[in-house]
Amino acid sequence: MELRQLAYFVTVAEELHFGRAAERLHIVQSAVSQQIRRLERELGTDLFDRSPRHVRLTGAGERLLPEARAVLAAAERARAAVARRTALRVGTSTGLGEHLDRVLGAYAVQEPDIEVELVSAPPAQRLRQVRDGRLDAAFLRSGPEGPEASDGLRAVPVWPEPLVAALPARHPLAEAAEVSVTDLAGLALSLTRRDNHPALVDLVVGACHDAGFEPRPGPTTGTLQDTLATIGTGTTPIWTVVYAAHARVVHSSRVAFVPFAAPGLALTTVLVTRTEGSDAALDAFRKACLSSGDHDH
Numbered sequence: 001m002e003l004r005q006l007a008y009f010v011t012v013a014e015e016l017h018f019g020r021a022a023e024r025l026h027i028v029q030s031a032v033s034q035q036i037r038r039l040e041r042e043l044g045t046d047l048f049d050r051s052p053r054h055v056r057l058t059g060a061g062e063r064l065l066p067e068a069r070a071v072l073a074a075a076e077r078a079r080a081a082v083a084r085r086t087a088l089r090v091g092t093s094t095g096l097g098e099h100l101d102r103v104l105g106a107y108a109v110q111e112p113d114i115e116v117e118l119v120s121a122p123p124a125q126r127l128r129q130v131r132d133g134r135l136d137a138a139f140l141r142s143g144p145e146g147p148e149a150s151d152g153l154r155a156v157p158v159w160p161e162p163l164v165a166a167l168p169a170r171h172p173l174a175e176a177a178e179v180s181v182t183d184l185a186g187l188a189l190s191l192t193r194r195d196n197h198p199a200l201v202d203l204v205v206g207a208c209h210d211a212g213f214e215p216r217p218g219p220t221t222g223t224l225q226d227t228l229a230t231i232g233t234g235t236t237p238i239w240t241v242v243y244a245a246h247a248r249v250v251h252s253s254r255v256a257f258v259p260f261a262a263p264g265l266a267l268t269t270v271l272v273t274r275t276e277g278s279d280a281a282l283d284a285f286r287k288a289c290l291s292s293g294d295h296d297h
Contacts, residue, residue: 003075005039006068008032009047010132013065014125016055069132076133077277085281087115091126091138091272094224097245099159099269099292100139106288114281122196127153130272136282141267142199155270158289163204163241163265164257166227168234174256181260182211187237188218190227199267204241207265228255241265 012021012032022029040047047061057065092100104116119126119135126138131152141161165184167174173183189208194201208215218238219230224246231238232254242250247257271289273282 001039001042002035003072005035006071008035009039009061010065010068010072012036012048012055013057013061014128016057018055069128073131073133080277080279085114085279087117088137088281088285089117089119089135090285091121091129091135092118093120093123093126093139093141095243095246096139096269097243097249099245102292103285103288106291107285110284110288111281116285127272130274133274133277137271137273137285140270140272141197142270152275153272154275155272156286156290157268158271158286159269159292161267161269162244162259163267164244164247164259166231166240166242166247167256167258168231168237169252169254169256170234171237171256173258176258178259178261180211181207181265182213184239185211185213185215187216187239189215190218190220190230190238190240192224193220200241203265203267228252231255 008021008025011024012018015021015024018029018032022032025032036047043060043064045060046058047064049056049058107114107116119129121129123140126135126140129135130138139158140155142155165173165179167179167187171187173179176183185208189204191201191204205215218236218240219227224240224242227240228242228250231240232252234254242257244257244259250257271286273286
């Protein structure tokens, strides 16, 4: 059994698609399939239920997955113990805006010899990759109660994330100094799917319910950029929410960004790391994040 085989297995288990797993691994699909077959022969059992329409873990595959992640994490810790760190892999997402610029600037001063590699991935995948050692840290946005509890992970709040309403520039509310959620009840709400960002969707939909209405669903697009483009057409009055930090760097004459009336809507950005295995370079990155957050208080 090779570490490479376990890494391929974990990637396929996360994607449940051999083609997408090969893309993530930057190798051809046949190489992934070949190594998985070798691992299955060595273990004497199928790890995946394959059909033309789906790929699923078998019972044996489900039992192997946490063990494989633990082995890969241990191997990563072993490498880190004997090697001088030259890079930091950090999970991120769109919309961090000026916060991320400040963090990277401060960190470059503290640790000029450490390269920061930013890795974009969905929230759940970021958490998995921190846990199994493929990421050193990850930014995650959470509600007031904090991120979902997870063994082996530490989450440190680093800055608040106020939200603003995005509206068609021609809508009457676009000229308002601020809006309340109640003001938006007559417009359709366009949000990402809940599984993409549970904290955000729960916050916004919950605010609508607290205001006494069920939000009318608008179109669901693939990216925020697509959503803003749809809002900008003004064909149907639609609204969404955007992080204030991101809104400040978006330039669109067809979309207006209006703050919410106090107390407003906000999430918190936290930096997630493993509870064990921290080092001076990672501690310095955490301090750079906290110093960036100080600019908002």
